[in-house]
Amino acid sequence: MPELRQDPLSQRWIIISSERAKRPNDFKLRPVEPHVGECVFCAGNENKTPPEIWAYRSPGTERDQDGWWVRTVPNKFPALGIEGSLNEHMNGLHKSMNGVGAHEVIIETPRHQIETHQHSVEQMQEIIRMWRDRHLDLRQDKRLKYVMVFKNEGSDAGASLEHSHSQLIALPILPKAIEEEIDGIKRHLEAANRCIFCDMIEQEKQDYSRMVFESESMIAFCPYASRFPFEIWILPKRHEPDFGFIRENEIQDLGITLQEVLARLAGTLGSPPYNLLLHSTPVNTDIGVSYHWHIEILPRLTKAAGFEFGTDYYINPTPPEIAADSLQSFH
Ligand SMILES: [Zn+2]
Ligand SMILES: [Zn+2]
Ligand SMILES: [Zn+2]
Numbered sequence: 001m002p003e004l005r006q007d008p009l010s011q012r013w014i015i016i017s018s019e020r021a022k023r024p025n026d027f028k029l030r031p032v033e034p035h036v037g038e039c040v041f042c043a044g045n046e047n048k049t050p051p052e053i054w055a056y057r058s059p060g061t062e063r064d065q066d067g068w069w070v071r072t073v074p075n076k077f078p079a080l081g082i083e084g085s086l087n088e089h090m091n092g093l094h095k096s097m098n099g100v101g102a103h104e105v106i107i108e109t110p111r112h113q114i115e116t117h118q119h120s121v122e123q124m125q126e127i128i129r130m131w132r133d134r135h136l137d138l139r140q141d142k143r144l145k146y147v148m149v150f151k152n153e154g155s156d157a158g159a160s161l162e163h164s165h166s167q168l169i170a171l172p173i174l175p176k177a178i179e180e181e182i183d184g185i186k187r188h189l190e191a192a193n194r195c196i197f198c199d200m201i202e203q204e205k206q207d208y209s210r211m212v213f214e215s216e217s218m219i220a221f222c223p224y225a226s227r228f229p230f231e232i233w234i235l236p237k238r239h240e241p242d243f244g245f246i247r248e249n250e251i252q253d254l255g256i257t258l259q260e261v262l263a264r265l266a267g268t269l270g271s272p273p274y275n276l277l278l279h280s281t282p283v284n285t286d287i288g289v290s291y292h293w294h295i296e297i298l299p300r301l302t303k304a305a306g307f308e309f310g311t312d313y314y315i316n317p318t319p320p321e322i323a324a325d326s327l328q329s330f331h
Pocket of ligand 3: 279
């Protein structure tokens, strides 16, 4: 019998359809041969990207030259542009404003053949530092309300270049997904007077059936109402609304946790495509409630279609307990 599960945060319903239960092997993909050509993200091709915004590089090396290990550049085809004012405008029912914002690419390694899950823990920590640094820099622009780091891994998840990279987008408006989470936080606060994410951490630790990995300050689990097979959330155990205020020990633990979780995901499913989202509290805005930053990893093994678009509900063929079990036991 399929089971309907409600996500405590978004109150979205998920259909866990054990009828068509899928095990890791049903999803296993064949590894793709990496190809190296005239890749603009590779070391030596720095002049083929727009001028760099920020890079971690060896002392004595020049901007837009070799010698870096993590490098941030503007997106060559930005979804939003940094110039101008918002100019909100209303025409009858139709609201518009200028597409003011920022769209940056974080090149995670100078080497082409390294997949994200193959980064060393130290490299992963450097990438997290770069996410933090860009987060803190962009919010100085008071027009911006939201900064989101995300990653598309694999062409089925929207990646147009295979060289390992993440992206950062800064928006002048609050994303609907964040407004929904804020509503969920408020609802739980009124009902239980506690942070729903902190409560989730407690419940997942006690239950343990959906736990994937735990380090001193981070926890990774498959959420109870997972929208996608092998969906994984990573949360800091310390209640902190703002990713920009991540502490040094948390950067170290997040590096360990991300590396471990992504390696297990790749090992269990054969490098599946996925989207990674980093959700943090809005910037330059008072939301009247205390957020709890987190990472969501959404493997793209099923395709959203009419049912999902029409209802905003999801059918997930893999119970998160089964997903967590195979991720736990993978080494
Ligand atoms: Zn490359
Ligand atoms: Zn919390
Ligand atoms: Zn979220």
